[in-house]
Amino acid sequence: MRFLLIEDNLKLAGAIEERLRLDGHAVDHAPTLETAASCMAVASYDLILLDIMLPDGDGRTFLQSHRRAEKRTPVIVITARSAVSDRVSLLDLGADDYITKPFDFSELEARCRAVLRRQGGAADNRKKFGNTYLDSAAGELQFDDSRVNLRNRELRLLEVFFAAPGQVFSKNHLMDRLFSLSDEVSENAIEVYVGRLRKRLEGSDVRIDTVRGLGYRMVPL
Amino acid sequence: MKAHGSIRRRLFFQLAGVAAVLSVAFFVVLRGVAERAAEGTQDDILSASATAIADSLRSEDQGVTLELPYAALSMLGTINEDRVFYRVVAAQTTLTGYADLPQSTTTPNLGEPIFATFDYRGEKVRAVSVSRAIGPVSDATNVVVTVAQTRLGLEAISRRITATATGVGVGFFLLATALSLWAARSALKPIERMTDSVTRRGPSDLRPVESNTPAELVPLVAALNSFMARLRASLSQTEDFIAEAAHRVRTPLATVRTQAEITHRKLNKPEHKRAIREMIRAIDESSRSAGQMLDHAMVTFRADSLTVDALDLNAIMADICDRLGPTADLKDIVIQRDFWNSPVTFKGDGILIQAALQNILDNAIKYSPEDSTIIARVDVSGAITMSVTDQGRGFGGVDTNRLTTRYARGANVDEIVGSGLGLTIADEVARAHGGHIEITPNPEGVGACVSIVLPIG
Numbered sequence: 001m002r003f004l005l006i007e008d009n010l011k012l013a014g015a016i017e018e019r020l021r022l023d024g025h026a027v028d029h030a031p032t033l034e035t036a037a038s039c040m041a042v043a044s045y046d047l048i049l050l051d052i053m054l055p056d057g058d059g060r061t062f063l064q065s066h067r068r069a070e071k072r073t074p075v076i077v078i079t080a081r082s083a084v085s086d087r088v089s090l091l092d093l094g095a096d097d098y099i100t101k102p103f104d105f106s107e108l109e110a111r112c113r114a115v116l117r118r119q120g121g122a123a124d125n126r127k128k129f130g131n132t133y134l135d136s137a138a139g140e141l142q143f144d145d146s147r148v149n150l151r152n153r154e155l156r157l158l159e160v161f162f163a164a165p166g167q168v169f170s171k172n173h174l175m176d177r178l179f180s181l182s183d184e185v186s187e188n189a190i191e192v193y194v195g196r197l198r199k200r201l202e203g204s205d206v207r208i209d210t211v212r213g214l215g216y217r218m219v220p221l
Numbered sequence: 222m223k224a225h226g227s228i229r230r231r232l233f234f235q236l237a238g239v240a241a242v243l244s245v246a247f248f249v250v251l252r253g254v255a256e257r258a259a260e261g262t263q264d265d266i267l268s269a270s271a272t273a274i275a276d277s278l279r280s281e282d283q284g285v286t287l288e289l290p291y292a293a294l295s296m297l298g299t300i301n302e303d304r305v306f307y308r309v310v311a312a313q314t315t316l317t318g319y320a321d322l323p324q325s326t327t328t329p330n331l332g333e334p335i336f337a338t339f340d341y342r343g344e345k346v347r348a349v350s351v352s353r354a355i356g357p358v359s360d361a362t363n364v365v366v367t368v369a370q371t372r373l374g375l376e377a378i379s380r381r382i383t384a385t386a387t388g389v390g391v392g393f394f395l396l397a398t399a400l401s402l403w404a405a406r407s408a409l410k411p412i413e414r415m416t417d418s419v420t421r422r423g424p425s426d427l428r429p430v431e432s433n434t435p436a437e438l439v440p441l442v443a444a445l446n447s448f449m450a451r452l453r454a455s456l457s458q459t460e461d462f463i464a465e466a467a468h469r470v471r472t473p474l475a476t477v478r479t480q481a482e483i484t485h486r487k488l489n490k491p492e493h494k495r496a497i498r499e500m501i502r503a504i505d506e507s508s509r510s511a512g513q514m515l516d517h518a519m520v521t522f523r524a525d526s527l528t529v530d531a532l533d534l535n536a537i538m539a540d541i542c543d544r545l546g547p548t549a550d551l552k553d554i555v556i557q558r559d560f561w562n563s564p565v566t567f568k569g570d571g572i573l574i575q576a577a578l579q580n581i582l583d584n585a586i587k588y589s590p591e592d593s594t595i596i597a598r599v600d601v602s603g604a605i606t607m608s609v610t611d612q613g614r615g616f617g618g619v620d621t622n623r624l625t626t627r628y629a630r631g632a633n634v635d636e637i638v639g640s641g642l643g644l645t646i647a648d649e650v651a652r653a654h655g656g657h658i659e660i661t662p663n664p665e666g667v668g669a670c671v672s673i674v675l676p677i678g
Contacts (some may be wrong), residue, residue, distance in 0.1 A: 009472050011476045012476040018483055019479050053468050080464070081463075082467075082516070083576075101475035102475035102505075103475065105482055110551050114547040153553050172494075182498075182505050
């Protein structure tokens, strides 16, 4: 996914950029509303992450003009305020969702996914491997004539494999992608989910291989 | 606040007191004037009668003769039932009449009647005496004519006058009292109107009062408005301060958390990863506690002066489920919606109810195992019940009453990040709306069911 991050704190912006890139996303950073406007003039984004307190204006005015211009790109506000009343006013102004600093990236990703699904998905929401399609927006696997519904973690795990077919992912890496860092999880949790994926993939010509001592990879049957 | 007296009552009693004094004065004056008029009439007739008798006195030879004119006595018959007495005395000798009828001790001057009131033969009588000098000037005989009449008729008139005066006085008093009541009420109308327009306001409405203010209340309203302006300034300063403080604290915290996540990715040794996770949990805990403390402060503030809007509780519950859906998704938790089949209208503060439900549902997600189901239910049989049932660990047998006290948590929270304010918030919101919360074990298996119960209507 391609993000536009509007955030004036350079350290935080840098960290968010790096963190999102780790999950394979592209990020443009705009420290001011002015830069954000020029970014949006030349590129199209799947999602905008917006801070409210900015040096050259209030993020809320950006939200309003964004909605007035009837731009479809969803906006998730990153706010330092958590009160329910603030949330109501943000949503009234046209934010699609909001997340409170400091935030969990798994949660940010989940919120992005929910917002995009409500809107009908990002541009590249269908990925193909062999005869099998992974539809992220619908949360399902499609092969031959069958459609298999995926639960959230199964989908996220498959997205990792579909992004780089054939590549071996360590258990640690997969755990990082799948579980929030504040969750308490055991090592064999990944085995449980890989086991479930194998069941889901039965009948397709895709399978998940165990590479002893290294991890897992997705390969054609 | 304890009321010290009532202006309306004081105004009413003062006006009614004045009315009572006026009524009594009115009664006394009316009766006095009327009785004097009646007495005057009797005196005039008595004196005319006595004069007529005196005029018919004749001097003859050595004495005085009297041909009693009956007209003189019959004119007194106009007043019913009264008895008439008369006595004519010439030179200390009673010529005619009742010899024991007392006469005034002083001899009245010629043409000047003397009136007196005394008891005679067991009755009160009014008497008049006139005198004449009869005979030649050199040897005149002094004759005193006394005519007396009982006062029965006069007393009857007096009773009638008293009754009428009493009636008029009481009527006047009652009318004046009713008018005082009305006056006291209408004088205080503007105050009531103002009170109304101030109390109807929501907790955050600090605009100046602009109702039609009578001149006497202008200083009070001006003082109130200037007080509200100061309060507004201080509130907005506080809000700015909280926003700024939250921004300054939470932004670097977000940087630290993000860097920690990146570092966690790059590290390989399990003990290093564990250390980073500990760090992240500490950050989450402080952020969560700060958020709940602010929520709690907001709830306490708003609960004091409740905003009342017409709400659809189905819609609010749906909104909260939408909001927390992604968080539940992360753990493969399904939020099953079991709402009422028609809108559930309730008059209350929407922000507070959202805060309560968000805290309850957030708790349920936090304490639920992966791959479980949470049931969000809105039910209107008996009372309005909004419940969240999870398949989590429950509250570990802790007294459920204690859970709603601040910072109290279940006995089995282990490592889960929490501040113990979530249920306190929900409880305070429920009580501000005349309801309560119920914490029961999940009736369909493991877990807990937390409900907000609100009265219907």
